[in-house]
Amino acid sequence: MVRELRITPIRNGTVIDHIANGLALDVLRIIGVRDLDKDSTVSIALHVRSGKIGWKDIVKVENMELSPRKVNAIALISPSATISIIRDHQVREKRAVDLPEHVTGVVRCPNINCISNQGEPIESDFRVVRRRPVVLRCAYCDRQVTDFLRHLA
Protein backbone atom coordinates (compact mmCIF):
# COMPACT_ATOMS: atom_id res chain seq x y z
CA MET A 1 0.00 0.00 0.00
CA VAL A 2 2.81 2.39 0.85
CA ARG A 3 4.25 1.72 -2.57
CA GLU A 4 0.99 2.69 -4.15
CA LEU A 5 0.77 6.10 -2.49
CA ARG A 6 3.15 7.56 -5.01
CA ILE A 7 0.77 10.44 -5.52
CA THR A 8 0.22 13.06 -2.84
CA PRO A 9 -1.99 11.84 -0.03
CA ILE A 10 -5.19 13.80 0.37
CA ARG A 11 -6.81 15.08 3.53
CA ASN A 12 -10.40 14.99 2.39
CA GLY A 13 -11.82 13.56 -0.78
CA THR A 14 -12.62 10.44 -2.74
CA VAL A 15 -10.46 7.65 -4.10
CA ILE A 16 -11.80 5.59 -6.94
CA ASP A 17 -9.68 2.48 -7.03
CA HIS A 18 -9.70 -0.74 -9.07
CA ILE A 19 -10.90 1.07 -12.17
CA ALA A 20 -10.66 -1.23 -15.18
CA ASN A 21 -7.34 -0.62 -16.90
CA GLY A 22 -7.47 2.36 -19.30
CA LEU A 23 -10.77 3.84 -18.16
CA ALA A 24 -9.48 6.52 -15.72
CA LEU A 25 -10.09 9.29 -18.24
CA ASP A 26 -13.66 8.17 -18.72
CA VAL A 27 -14.12 8.16 -14.98
CA LEU A 28 -12.82 11.73 -14.95
CA ARG A 29 -15.36 12.65 -17.58
CA ILE A 30 -18.11 11.21 -15.42
CA ILE A 31 -16.88 13.06 -12.36
CA GLY A 32 -16.84 16.27 -14.36
CA VAL A 33 -13.48 17.83 -13.53
CA ARG A 34 -14.86 21.22 -14.52
CA ASP A 35 -17.26 21.09 -11.58
CA LEU A 36 -14.45 20.82 -9.05
CA ASP A 37 -13.45 23.68 -6.83
CA LYS A 38 -10.32 25.33 -8.16
CA ASP A 39 -8.06 24.53 -5.21
CA SER A 40 -8.62 20.80 -5.42
CA THR A 41 -6.06 18.41 -6.80
CA VAL A 42 -7.01 15.50 -9.01
CA SER A 43 -4.47 12.70 -9.32
CA ILE A 44 -4.59 9.87 -11.73
CA ALA A 45 -2.55 6.70 -11.75
CA LEU A 46 -2.65 4.74 -14.97
CA HIS A 47 -1.68 1.14 -15.46
CA VAL A 48 -1.02 0.20 -11.84
CA ARG A 49 -0.36 -3.43 -10.99
CA SER A 50 -3.20 -4.94 -8.98
CA GLY A 51 -3.50 -8.36 -7.43
CA LYS A 52 -7.25 -8.44 -7.97
CA ILE A 53 -7.71 -7.43 -11.57
CA GLY A 54 -4.28 -7.51 -13.18
CA TRP A 55 -3.84 -3.89 -14.16
CA LYS A 56 -5.94 -1.04 -12.92
CA ASP A 57 -6.30 2.73 -12.89
CA ILE A 58 -6.84 4.93 -9.85
CA VAL A 59 -8.39 8.40 -9.58
CA LYS A 60 -8.13 10.55 -6.47
CA VAL A 61 -10.11 13.74 -6.13
CA GLU A 62 -9.70 16.20 -3.33
CA ASN A 63 -12.66 17.82 -1.54
CA MET A 64 -15.35 15.98 -3.35
CA GLU A 65 -17.83 13.25 -2.65
CA LEU A 66 -19.66 11.61 -5.54
CA SER A 67 -23.38 11.84 -6.16
CA PRO A 68 -25.24 8.54 -6.48
CA ARG A 69 -25.72 9.25 -10.18
CA LYS A 70 -21.97 9.51 -10.74
CA VAL A 71 -21.39 6.34 -8.75
CA ASN A 72 -23.91 4.57 -11.00
CA ALA A 73 -22.17 5.84 -14.09
CA ILE A 74 -18.83 4.53 -12.81
CA ALA A 75 -20.45 1.19 -12.00
CA LEU A 76 -21.63 1.07 -15.57
CA ILE A 77 -18.21 1.41 -17.15
CA SER A 78 -16.21 -0.37 -14.48
CA PRO A 79 -18.09 -2.70 -12.14
CA SER A 80 -14.81 -3.61 -10.43
CA ALA A 81 -14.27 -0.08 -9.06
CA THR A 82 -14.23 0.65 -5.35
CA ILE A 83 -14.93 4.01 -3.79
CA SER A 84 -13.22 5.19 -0.62
CA ILE A 85 -14.16 8.36 1.20
CA ILE A 86 -11.15 9.99 2.86
CA ARG A 87 -11.63 12.31 5.83
CA ASP A 88 -8.66 13.63 7.78
CA HIS A 89 -6.31 11.38 5.81
CA GLN A 90 -8.21 8.30 6.94
CA VAL A 91 -10.36 5.95 4.90
CA ARG A 92 -13.75 6.49 6.53
CA GLU A 93 -15.93 4.54 4.17
CA LYS A 94 -15.15 2.05 1.47
CA ARG A 95 -17.52 0.29 -0.85
CA ALA A 96 -17.79 -1.45 -4.16
CA VAL A 97 -19.84 0.30 -6.79
CA ASP A 98 -23.16 -1.33 -7.46
CA LEU A 99 -25.16 -1.19 -10.66
CA PRO A 100 -28.84 -0.60 -9.91
CA GLU A 101 -31.65 -2.10 -12.01
CA HIS A 102 -32.39 1.23 -13.63
CA VAL A 103 -29.81 3.78 -14.69
CA THR A 104 -31.32 7.25 -14.97
CA GLY A 105 -29.76 10.44 -16.26
CA VAL A 106 -26.39 8.83 -16.97
CA VAL A 107 -26.54 7.60 -20.56
CA ARG A 108 -28.04 9.37 -23.55
CA CYS A 109 -30.16 7.19 -25.82
CA PRO A 110 -28.29 6.64 -29.10
CA ASN A 111 -31.60 6.72 -30.98
CA ILE A 112 -31.92 10.37 -32.05
CA ASN A 113 -35.63 9.89 -32.69
CA CYS A 114 -36.21 8.64 -29.12
CA ILE A 115 -38.62 10.76 -27.09
CA SER A 116 -35.90 11.09 -24.43
CA ASN A 117 -33.89 13.17 -26.92
CA GLN A 118 -36.63 15.69 -27.76
CA GLY A 119 -36.29 18.17 -24.92
CA GLU A 120 -39.10 16.65 -22.86
CA PRO A 121 -38.91 17.31 -19.09
CA ILE A 122 -37.64 13.81 -18.31
CA GLU A 123 -34.36 12.04 -17.60
CA SER A 124 -32.99 9.26 -19.73
CA ASP A 125 -33.91 5.90 -18.23
CA PHE A 126 -32.33 2.54 -19.01
CA ARG A 127 -33.09 -0.87 -17.60
CA VAL A 128 -30.07 -3.09 -16.99
CA VAL A 129 -30.93 -6.22 -18.97
CA ARG A 130 -27.54 -7.93 -18.58
CA ARG A 131 -24.72 -7.39 -16.11
CA ARG A 132 -21.70 -9.14 -17.54
CA PRO A 133 -21.12 -7.57 -19.97
CA VAL A 134 -23.53 -4.74 -19.23
CA VAL A 135 -26.41 -4.36 -21.67
CA LEU A 136 -28.92 -1.57 -21.22
CA ARG A 137 -32.33 -1.12 -22.79
CA CYS A 138 -33.92 2.32 -23.13
CA ALA A 139 -37.09 2.38 -21.02
CA TYR A 140 -38.66 4.65 -23.63
CA CYS A 141 -37.79 3.37 -27.10
CA ASP A 142 -36.52 -0.15 -26.20
CA ARG A 143 -33.19 0.42 -27.99
CA GLN A 144 -30.38 -1.71 -26.56
CA VAL A 145 -27.09 -0.06 -25.73
CA THR A 146 -23.77 -1.77 -25.17
CA ASP A 147 -21.33 0.99 -26.17
CA PHE A 148 -22.58 3.41 -23.52
CA LEU A 149 -19.08 4.86 -23.07
CA ARG A 150 -19.82 6.75 -26.29
CA HIS A 151 -23.18 7.90 -25.01
CA LEU A 152 -22.56 9.24 -21.53
CA ALA A 153 -24.92 12.14 -20.84
Next chain:
Amino acid sequence: MALRGRDIVSIRDLSTEEITEILDHARSMIPVAEGKKSSSALEGKVVATAFFEPSTRTRLSFEAAVQRLGGRCLTIADIGVTSMRKGESLYDTVRMLSSYSDAIVLRHPNEGAARLAADASDRPVINAGDGSNQHPTQALLDLMAMHETFGTLAGLKVVLLGDLKYGRTVHSLAIALAQFGSELVLSAPRALALPEDLRGELESLGAKISDEPELRRAVRDADVLYVTRIQKERFPDEGEYRSVAGSYRVDASVLDGAKPQLIVLHPLPRAGEVDPEVDRTPHAAYFRQAFLAVPVRMALLSSILAPTRGG
Protein backbone atom coordinates in the same frame (compact mmCIF):
# COMPACT_ATOMS: atom_id res chain seq x y z
CA MET B 1 -60.28 -8.25 -14.71
CA ALA B 2 -56.50 -8.20 -14.76
CA LEU B 3 -56.28 -5.55 -17.47
CA ARG B 4 -58.26 -2.89 -15.67
CA GLY B 5 -56.35 0.37 -15.43
CA ARG B 6 -53.32 -0.97 -17.29
CA ASP B 7 -51.17 0.89 -19.84
CA ILE B 8 -50.61 -0.97 -23.10
CA VAL B 9 -47.36 0.50 -24.35
CA SER B 10 -45.61 -2.54 -25.77
CA ILE B 11 -46.76 -6.02 -26.71
CA ARG B 12 -44.29 -7.08 -24.00
CA ASP B 13 -46.79 -5.68 -21.48
CA LEU B 14 -49.14 -8.59 -22.25
CA SER B 15 -48.67 -12.25 -21.39
CA THR B 16 -49.85 -14.95 -23.81
CA GLU B 17 -52.70 -15.71 -21.38
CA GLU B 18 -53.80 -12.09 -21.45
CA ILE B 19 -53.59 -11.97 -25.24
CA THR B 20 -55.70 -15.12 -25.49
CA GLU B 21 -58.23 -13.58 -23.13
CA ILE B 22 -58.40 -10.39 -25.23
CA LEU B 23 -58.89 -12.39 -28.43
CA ASP B 24 -61.68 -14.48 -26.86
CA HIS B 25 -63.32 -11.31 -25.65
CA ALA B 26 -62.91 -9.72 -29.10
CA ARG B 27 -64.67 -12.68 -30.72
CA SER B 28 -67.71 -12.03 -28.55
CA MET B 29 -67.61 -8.37 -29.63
CA ILE B 30 -67.91 -9.13 -33.36
CA PRO B 31 -71.74 -8.78 -33.46
CA VAL B 32 -71.44 -5.45 -31.63
CA ALA B 33 -68.78 -4.27 -34.09
CA GLU B 34 -71.13 -5.22 -36.92
CA GLY B 35 -73.99 -3.26 -35.35
CA LYS B 36 -76.08 -6.40 -34.86
CA LYS B 37 -75.97 -6.23 -31.09
CA SER B 38 -75.66 -3.28 -28.77
CA SER B 39 -73.50 -2.78 -25.74
CA SER B 40 -73.07 -0.03 -23.18
CA ALA B 41 -69.73 -1.21 -21.83
CA LEU B 42 -68.19 2.27 -22.12
CA GLU B 43 -71.24 4.30 -21.20
CA GLY B 44 -70.22 7.53 -19.52
CA LYS B 45 -66.56 7.09 -20.50
CA VAL B 46 -64.47 9.58 -22.42
CA VAL B 47 -61.53 8.28 -24.43
CA ALA B 48 -59.00 10.76 -25.81
CA THR B 49 -57.56 9.83 -29.18
CA ALA B 50 -54.41 11.90 -29.62
CA PHE B 51 -52.84 11.37 -33.02
CA PHE B 52 -49.70 13.37 -33.68
CA GLU B 53 -49.10 11.51 -36.91
CA PRO B 54 -51.48 10.82 -39.78
CA SER B 55 -53.76 7.83 -39.43
CA THR B 56 -57.05 6.77 -40.90
CA ARG B 57 -57.70 3.19 -39.96
CA THR B 58 -56.25 3.11 -36.48
CA ARG B 59 -57.92 6.29 -35.28
CA LEU B 60 -61.28 5.54 -36.89
CA SER B 61 -61.36 1.97 -35.61
CA PHE B 62 -60.60 3.15 -32.07
CA GLU B 63 -63.31 5.78 -32.35
CA ALA B 64 -65.77 3.29 -33.83
CA ALA B 65 -65.00 0.93 -30.95
CA VAL B 66 -65.63 3.64 -28.35
CA GLN B 67 -68.88 4.81 -29.97
CA ARG B 68 -70.28 1.32 -30.50
CA LEU B 69 -69.80 0.72 -26.78
CA GLY B 70 -71.64 3.90 -25.82
CA GLY B 71 -68.57 5.99 -24.92
CA ARG B 72 -67.41 9.34 -26.25
CA CYS B 73 -64.20 10.46 -27.92
CA LEU B 74 -62.07 13.50 -27.47
CA THR B 75 -59.99 13.84 -30.59
CA ILE B 76 -56.71 15.51 -31.39
CA ALA B 77 -56.29 14.59 -35.01
CA ASP B 78 -54.18 17.41 -36.34
CA ILE B 79 -51.06 18.62 -34.63
CA GLY B 80 -51.72 22.07 -36.12
CA VAL B 81 -54.68 22.69 -33.84
CA THR B 82 -52.83 21.94 -30.63
CA SER B 83 -50.31 23.98 -28.76
CA MET B 84 -47.60 21.40 -29.42
CA ARG B 85 -46.66 23.62 -32.34
CA LYS B 86 -46.02 26.40 -29.83
CA GLY B 87 -43.53 24.18 -28.09
CA GLU B 88 -45.61 22.61 -25.34
CA SER B 89 -44.05 19.32 -24.29
CA LEU B 90 -45.79 16.04 -24.93
CA TYR B 91 -45.53 15.47 -21.19
CA ASP B 92 -47.63 18.54 -20.39
CA THR B 93 -50.10 17.84 -23.19
CA VAL B 94 -50.69 14.33 -21.87
CA ARG B 95 -51.12 15.52 -18.28
CA MET B 96 -53.78 17.91 -19.46
CA LEU B 97 -55.51 15.23 -21.56
CA SER B 98 -55.49 12.75 -18.72
CA SER B 99 -57.46 15.19 -16.60
CA TYR B 100 -60.12 15.41 -19.31
CA SER B 101 -60.55 11.72 -20.11
CA ASP B 102 -60.69 8.18 -18.77
CA ALA B 103 -58.07 6.75 -21.13
CA ILE B 104 -55.70 8.04 -23.79
CA VAL B 105 -54.96 6.46 -27.15
CA LEU B 106 -51.73 7.94 -28.48
CA ARG B 107 -49.93 7.91 -31.79
CA HIS B 108 -46.69 9.85 -32.02
CA PRO B 109 -43.69 9.99 -34.39
CA ASN B 110 -41.07 9.55 -31.65
CA GLU B 111 -40.11 6.15 -30.30
CA GLY B 112 -40.88 5.93 -26.60
CA ALA B 113 -43.63 8.58 -26.69
CA ALA B 114 -46.20 6.14 -25.33
CA ARG B 115 -43.98 5.21 -22.38
CA LEU B 116 -43.52 8.86 -21.57
CA ALA B 117 -47.27 9.41 -21.86
CA ALA B 118 -47.95 6.50 -19.52
CA ASP B 119 -45.62 8.09 -16.97
CA ALA B 120 -47.24 11.50 -17.38
CA SER B 121 -50.82 10.25 -17.24
CA ASP B 122 -52.63 8.79 -14.29
CA ARG B 123 -55.17 7.34 -16.70
CA PRO B 124 -54.34 4.28 -18.81
CA VAL B 125 -52.47 4.92 -22.04
CA ILE B 126 -52.78 2.76 -25.15
CA ASN B 127 -49.98 2.99 -27.68
CA ALA B 128 -51.37 3.35 -31.20
CA GLY B 129 -47.89 3.55 -32.70
CA ASP B 130 -44.72 5.27 -31.46
CA GLY B 131 -42.36 6.01 -34.35
CA SER B 132 -40.82 2.78 -35.60
CA ASN B 133 -41.02 1.10 -32.20
CA GLN B 134 -44.31 -0.58 -31.25
CA HIS B 135 -47.93 -0.87 -32.30
CA PRO B 136 -49.31 -3.47 -29.89
CA THR B 137 -53.01 -3.23 -30.76
CA GLN B 138 -52.22 -3.84 -34.44
CA ALA B 139 -50.38 -7.01 -33.37
CA LEU B 140 -53.48 -8.11 -31.46
CA LEU B 141 -55.71 -7.83 -34.51
CA ASP B 142 -53.08 -9.50 -36.70
CA LEU B 143 -53.04 -12.40 -34.25
CA MET B 144 -56.82 -12.51 -34.27
CA ALA B 145 -56.89 -12.73 -38.08
CA MET B 146 -54.49 -15.70 -37.94
CA HIS B 147 -56.28 -17.37 -35.08
CA GLU B 148 -59.65 -16.99 -36.78
CA THR B 149 -58.35 -18.90 -39.81
CA PHE B 150 -56.21 -21.58 -38.20
CA GLY B 151 -57.69 -21.95 -34.70
CA THR B 152 -54.20 -21.72 -33.23
CA LEU B 153 -51.00 -19.70 -33.35
CA ALA B 154 -48.60 -22.39 -32.17
CA GLY B 155 -46.69 -24.01 -34.99
CA LEU B 156 -47.86 -21.57 -37.68
CA LYS B 157 -45.24 -20.68 -40.23
CA VAL B 158 -45.39 -16.93 -40.75
CA VAL B 159 -43.46 -15.02 -43.40
CA LEU B 160 -42.74 -11.42 -42.43
CA LEU B 161 -42.13 -9.53 -45.65
CA GLY B 162 -40.77 -6.09 -46.30
CA ASP B 163 -39.63 -3.37 -43.95
CA LEU B 164 -38.64 -5.27 -40.85
CA LYS B 165 -36.34 -2.47 -39.71
CA TYR B 166 -38.71 0.48 -39.30
CA GLY B 167 -42.02 -1.40 -39.40
CA ARG B 168 -43.45 -1.09 -35.90
CA THR B 169 -46.31 -3.48 -36.62
CA VAL B 170 -43.90 -6.33 -37.32
CA HIS B 171 -41.85 -5.51 -34.23
CA SER B 172 -44.86 -6.01 -31.98
CA LEU B 173 -46.20 -8.94 -33.96
CA ALA B 174 -42.91 -10.85 -34.09
CA ILE B 175 -42.57 -10.78 -30.30
CA ALA B 176 -46.11 -12.07 -29.81
CA LEU B 177 -45.69 -14.80 -32.44
CA ALA B 178 -42.45 -15.91 -30.83
CA GLN B 179 -44.22 -16.19 -27.49
CA PHE B 180 -46.97 -18.29 -29.01
CA GLY B 181 -44.49 -20.66 -30.64
CA SER B 182 -44.95 -19.69 -34.27
CA GLU B 183 -42.14 -20.13 -36.77
CA LEU B 184 -40.84 -16.92 -38.35
CA VAL B 185 -39.44 -16.56 -41.86
CA LEU B 186 -37.88 -13.15 -42.43
CA SER B 187 -37.98 -11.87 -45.97
CA ALA B 188 -36.53 -8.39 -46.23
CA PRO B 189 -34.14 -6.38 -48.36
CA ARG B 190 -30.76 -6.37 -46.62
CA ALA B 191 -31.10 -2.67 -45.75
CA LEU B 192 -34.41 -3.32 -43.99
CA ALA B 193 -33.47 -6.33 -41.88
CA LEU B 194 -34.95 -6.83 -38.43
CA PRO B 195 -32.93 -4.90 -35.79
CA GLU B 196 -30.28 -7.17 -34.25
CA ASP B 197 -31.38 -6.62 -30.67
CA LEU B 198 -34.97 -7.56 -31.51
CA ARG B 199 -33.78 -10.66 -33.31
CA GLY B 200 -31.79 -11.59 -30.22
CA GLU B 201 -34.86 -11.07 -28.06
CA LEU B 202 -36.93 -13.34 -30.34
CA GLU B 203 -34.25 -16.01 -30.18
CA SER B 204 -34.16 -15.81 -26.41
CA LEU B 205 -37.93 -16.39 -26.45
CA GLY B 206 -37.16 -19.66 -28.21
CA ALA B 207 -38.42 -18.61 -31.63
CA LYS B 208 -37.51 -20.62 -34.70
CA ILE B 209 -36.30 -17.97 -37.15
CA SER B 210 -34.97 -18.26 -40.68
CA ASP B 211 -34.16 -15.81 -43.46
CA GLU B 212 -35.44 -16.16 -46.99
CA PRO B 213 -35.08 -13.05 -49.12
CA GLU B 214 -36.44 -14.88 -52.16
CA LEU B 215 -40.20 -14.41 -51.85
CA ARG B 216 -41.41 -17.41 -53.86
CA ARG B 217 -39.26 -19.71 -51.81
CA ALA B 218 -40.36 -18.03 -48.56
CA VAL B 219 -44.08 -18.60 -49.18
CA ARG B 220 -43.73 -22.20 -50.38
CA ASP B 221 -44.92 -23.97 -47.22
CA ALA B 222 -46.03 -20.95 -45.21
CA ASP B 223 -49.39 -20.48 -43.49
CA VAL B 224 -49.31 -16.70 -43.34
CA LEU B 225 -47.68 -14.06 -45.54
CA TYR B 226 -47.55 -10.80 -43.59
CA VAL B 227 -46.75 -7.94 -45.96
CA THR B 228 -45.64 -4.49 -44.80
CA ARG B 229 -45.42 -1.17 -46.56
CA ILE B 230 -42.14 0.66 -46.93
CA GLN B 231 -42.87 3.89 -45.08
CA LYS B 232 -41.06 6.79 -46.61
CA GLU B 233 -41.47 8.95 -43.50
CA ARG B 234 -39.34 6.60 -41.37
CA PHE B 235 -36.22 6.86 -43.48
CA PRO B 236 -33.50 9.19 -42.27
CA ASP B 237 -32.58 9.98 -45.87
CA GLU B 238 -34.17 9.90 -49.27
CA GLY B 239 -31.37 7.85 -50.84
CA GLU B 240 -31.85 4.97 -48.41
CA TYR B 241 -35.56 5.05 -49.18
CA ARG B 242 -35.06 5.03 -52.94
CA SER B 243 -32.67 2.10 -52.77
CA VAL B 244 -35.40 -0.17 -51.38
CA ALA B 245 -38.66 1.34 -52.67
CA GLY B 246 -40.56 -1.10 -54.82
CA SER B 247 -38.16 -3.95 -54.09
CA TYR B 248 -40.94 -6.50 -53.50
CA ARG B 249 -44.44 -7.06 -54.79
CA VAL B 250 -46.94 -9.82 -54.09
CA ASP B 251 -49.07 -10.76 -57.07
CA ALA B 252 -51.10 -13.85 -57.94
CA SER B 253 -48.15 -15.56 -59.57
CA VAL B 254 -46.04 -15.29 -56.40
CA LEU B 255 -48.77 -17.27 -54.64
CA ASP B 256 -48.93 -20.02 -57.29
CA GLY B 257 -46.71 -22.36 -55.34
CA ALA B 258 -48.25 -21.58 -51.95
CA LYS B 259 -50.47 -23.81 -49.81
CA PRO B 260 -54.20 -23.34 -50.58
CA GLN B 261 -54.86 -22.24 -46.98
CA LEU B 262 -52.16 -19.56 -46.99
CA ILE B 263 -53.53 -16.16 -45.95
CA VAL B 264 -52.06 -12.81 -46.94
CA LEU B 265 -52.22 -10.10 -44.27
CA HIS B 266 -51.25 -6.44 -44.54
CA PRO B 267 -51.70 -3.70 -41.90
CA LEU B 268 -52.82 -1.34 -44.72
CA PRO B 269 -52.71 1.10 -46.37
CA ARG B 270 -50.94 -0.67 -49.17
CA ALA B 271 -48.84 1.18 -51.69
CA GLY B 272 -48.30 -1.34 -54.44
CA GLU B 273 -46.82 -4.17 -52.34
CA VAL B 274 -49.93 -6.29 -52.84
CA ASP B 275 -51.34 -6.31 -56.35
CA PRO B 276 -55.15 -5.83 -56.40
CA GLU B 277 -55.40 -9.11 -58.34
CA VAL B 278 -54.58 -10.87 -55.04
CA ASP B 279 -57.90 -9.49 -53.67
CA ARG B 280 -59.71 -11.97 -55.94
CA THR B 281 -57.82 -14.99 -54.63
CA PRO B 282 -58.91 -16.95 -51.55
CA HIS B 283 -55.60 -15.94 -49.97
CA ALA B 284 -56.61 -12.32 -49.41
CA ALA B 285 -57.43 -11.77 -45.74
CA TYR B 286 -56.40 -8.14 -45.23
CA PHE B 287 -59.89 -6.64 -45.44
CA ARG B 288 -61.17 -9.07 -42.83
CA GLN B 289 -58.06 -8.21 -40.80
CA ALA B 290 -58.90 -4.49 -41.06
CA PHE B 291 -62.44 -5.15 -39.82
CA LEU B 292 -61.12 -7.07 -36.81
CA ALA B 293 -59.52 -3.84 -35.61
CA VAL B 294 -62.88 -2.77 -34.21
CA PRO B 295 -63.76 -5.82 -32.06
CA VAL B 296 -60.16 -6.12 -30.83
CA ARG B 297 -60.06 -2.48 -29.75
CA MET B 298 -63.51 -2.86 -28.18
CA ALA B 299 -62.29 -5.80 -26.13
CA LEU B 300 -59.16 -3.97 -25.04
CA LEU B 301 -60.89 -0.72 -24.12
CA SER B 302 -63.71 -2.39 -22.24
CA SER B 303 -61.24 -4.52 -20.25
CA ILE B 304 -59.02 -1.56 -19.40
CA LEU B 305 -61.98 0.63 -18.47
CA ALA B 306 -64.00 -2.13 -16.80
CA PRO B 307 -65.90 -0.83 -13.78
CA THR B 308 -64.53 -1.78 -10.39
CA ARG B 309 -66.38 -4.61 -8.72
CA GLY B 310 -69.67 -3.36 -7.36
CA GLY B 311 -69.13 0.05 -8.95
